[in-house]
Amino acid sequence: MLRHISERYARGIGAALVAVAALVLAANAGPARATDAGQVQQVQQAPHSR
Template sequence: MLRRISARYSRGFIAALLAVAALVTVANVGPARATVPTGAAHPSEQGALPAGR
C-alpha cells in the first residue's frame, strides 16, 4: 500500500513540476521589444493639430 501512495505522490509532484515549467516558459515568451524608437505616437506631439487651434 505504501508503494501505491508514494507512486501517487511522485506522479503529482512530477505533474506540478511540469506545470510550473510550462508556466515559466509561457511567461518568458512574449512580444519582441522594439529595437528602434518610433518617436512620438500621439498626434498632438507631432504637430498635427489644425492651424486655428
C-alpha cells in the same frame, strides 16, 4: 499499499513540476519585437465624427 501512495505522490509532484516549468516558459516568452526601431511606423488614428 505504501508503494501505491508514494507512486501517486511522485506522479503528482512530477505533474506539478511540469506545470510550473510550462508557466515559467510561457511568462518569459514575450511578444516579438522589431529588429530595427527606425523602421517601425506609427499608425495615426482618424478622428471620429458624430
